[in-house]
Amino acid sequence: MEAIGQQFFNLAIMERALPLLLMGLRQTIVICLIVIPLGLAGGLAFALLSRTSLSPVRWAAVVAIDFFRAVPPLVLLIFVYSGLPFAGLRPSPFAAVGIAFLLNTSSYYGEIYRAGIESIGLGQWDAARSTGLTLSQTLAYVVLPQAMRNVLPDLVSNTVEVVKLTSIASVVALPELLYSADMARSVTFNSSPLVLAAAIYLIMLWPIVRLVSRLERRIAT
C-alpha cells in the first residue's frame, strides 16, 4: 500500500510537475481549438460531397471517409511526420499533428453528419423546395438543423474522442499534456505525474462523458 502511494500518488512530485503539465495542457487546448472547429467544418464538407449528384466526387468522398476511418490515427500521424520527409516535405510536429488529426477527425464528423442528413425524410426536402427555398436554403434552414439534433450525441461523443486523441501527439514529441507528464515521469522515475495528467483529463472530460450518456439515453427511449 505504501509503495503504491509513493509510486502513484506522490504529492511532492505532483506539485513539482504541475507547472510543466499546465504548459502541456495549454498546448493540448491549442490543438483542440484548431482541430475541433476545422474538423467540424471539414466533416460537413465531406458529408455534403458524399451526397452530391456528381458520382465521381461522391465516390471519392465516400472512399476518403472510409479510408481515414480505417487507418488508425497514430499510423496516419507517423506516416505524415516521418513519411512526408521522403517526399521532400518536412512538417513540424505541430503541422504533422494538425494534418493527421484533421483528416481523421473530419472523416469521423463527416460520417456522423452523413448519417444525420440521411435520417431526414425526403418529404422534408420536397416540402421545403416546394415552398420556394433553394437547395442550399433547404439544407441550411430545414435539413441540417434537424439532422444535427438527431446526431447531437454522436457529435459530442466524437468531440470527446478528439480531445483524447490529442494525447498521441506525444509520440512525435509535441509537448502536450501527456508528453509533459511522461517527461516528468522519466525524470523522477515515478508514475505520479502520469496520474496527475490522468486527473486533468478526467476533470476536462468527465462532465462531457456524463452528458453524452444522458443525451444517448434520451434518444434511446
Next chain:
Amino acid sequence: MDRGFGFLDAFFKWELIERYFPTIMQGMAVTIEIAAAVVLTGISLGLLLAVARSFRVLPASALIVLFADIFRALPPLVLVLLVYFGLPNVGINLPSFAVLWLVLSLVLAAFCEEIFWAGILSVPKGQWEAARSTGLGFLGTLIYVVLPQALRLTVPPITNRTIAITKNTALGTVIGVGEILNQATTAQSFSGNATPLMMGAIAYVMLFIPVVALGRFLETRFSWRRA
C-alpha cells in the same frame, strides 16, 4: 538527399517491399491476435457489467458507473503508459502485449457496458412486467425477453466502438509490442526509406476497410428508429 530519388523509390521500392513483406505480415498476425483477444474480453466484460447493473444493487451499480466513466474519459495512451511504467514499480511485471490487451479490454468493456445498459433501458417496462407475470424469474426475463430485444439495438454502436478501439492496437508500438506499426517504423529506420511505412498503412487499410464497411452495413440494417 530527399530530392535525389523519386516518389516511387521513396514509397514503393520493390526490393524493400520484397524484403519487408514477411515482417509486416508478422506484425499483422500480432495485431489480429491482440485485436481478437481485446474484442472477446472487452465485449464479454461489458455485457457482464451491464447485466450486473440491471440488478440495481446501489453500491455495485455506482462502482460500475465509476469504472465506465473513468475508462471512457481517459485517453487510452495515458492508461497504457500508466500501466506499463507504473506496475513494475510496485512489483507487477506484465509483458507489453499483456499491458496493451488489458488496457484496451477495459476501455472497450467500459464503452460496451454503457451501450448494453442503454439497450436494456430501452426495452419498455411492460415487457419486464409481462414476462414476470408469466412466471419467469428475474434472470429468465433478462435472458429470454429483455436481452434479445436490447442486443439487437446495440449491434451498430457496439460494432463502431469495437472498430475504433481495436485500431488502438497501434498504440502498442509506443511500448514495443511488435504489431504492424512497430514493424513498419523499425523497418523504415533500418532501410532509410518510407516504403515500409506505406506497407504498414496499406496493411491497416486492408484489415480495417472491410470492418468499416461492415459497420456501415450493420448501421443501416439494425438502425435505431429515430423520430
